[in-house]
Amino acid sequence: MKPPAYTLLGITVHALTLEEMILIPEIAAERDAKWVIGNHNLHSLYIYHHDATMRRFYERADYVHIDGMPLVWMGxxxxxxxxxDHRHTSIDWLPPLLERCAARGLRVFFLGSKPGVDRRAAEHFREHIPGLQLRTHHGYFDATPGGPENERVVRQINAFRPHALMVGMGMPRQERWIVQNIDRLQINAVWNLGAFMDYFAGAVPIPPRWTGRVGLEGVYRLVREPRRLWRRYVIESPFALWLLLRELARRPGST
Known part of the structure; x- marks a missing residue:
């Protein structure tokens, strides 16, 4: 796979199509590869520019897809x-990817969310995708490298040997965990996916899908969860605009 890569606002993203996204576990397994797949939106953009571990995650990533129309517009x-067509959020691409995994006999592991939410998300997918080989573990454990809880989670993942590992523990905790453990994980592909299980478990309402297509999904989420998300949209979005204006000002011919 060689999707086009573009640099903007200090980050690099790949112009992946939906078809390319859902083929990643299968191709990685065929090549006996270990791929890290990241995603970028305004939230990750802000953390990337303020957190060294986040930058190390994206340096390690083999592919980085766009998760947010504002980055498409800025690009x-x-x-x-x-x-x-280059904007993908897990609510949209995860179901067809899991269907492909079930059809090809590929194993999937979910790591993250609160105890019980991970199991409800798994039940949702098993109900809708017959034959899906899926196991989970919640994200409420001590992730200290070398600590007993973290080692138990790593052993559990490796015993299952998943072709695809979806880590949803929030930014930048999930990226830090991937960076710290990737070399010991017996997997073929790993994603940083945030609160994806909360949506499919029914713990958080799924935004109407048209909101994502027109760039208003963030507004919908802010209205639903203002106390949790206000900082993300009040502070982080203007930071992205500042990066854009700075980059535009540096272009040849700008005044």
Whole structure:
């Protein structure tokens, strides 16, 4: 796989299509590879520029897809041929990817969310995708490297030998965990996915899908969870705008 890569706002993203996304576990397994797949939105962009561990995660990532229309729009302003088809959020691409895994006999592991939420998310997918080989572990454990709880989780993952590992423990904790453990994990592909299990378990309402296509999913989430998300949209979004204006000002011919 060689999707186009573009640099903008100090980060690098790949113009992955949905078809390419859902083939990643299968191709990685065929090649006996170990791929790290990241994603970028305004939240990750802010943390990337303020957290060294986050930067190490993206340096290790083999592919980074776009999760947020604002980055598509900013990329286009900077001259990159990005379209709505290059924006993917796990709510949309995860179900077809899991269907593909079930059809090909590929194993999947979910790591993250509160105890019980991980199991409810797994039950949702098992109900809708017959034959899916899926195991889970919640994200409420002591992730200290070398600590007994972390070692138990790593052993549990490796015993299952998943082709695809989805880590949803929030940024930047999930990226830190991947960076600290990737070399010991017996997997083929790993994603940083945030609160994806909360949605499929029914713990958090899934935003109407049209909101994501027109760039309003963040607004919907802010209205639903203002106390948890206000900082993300009040502080982090203006930071992205500042990065954009700075980059535009540095372009040849700007005044």
């Amino acid at each position: 286009r302003l900077l001259g990159h041929p990005l379209t709505r």
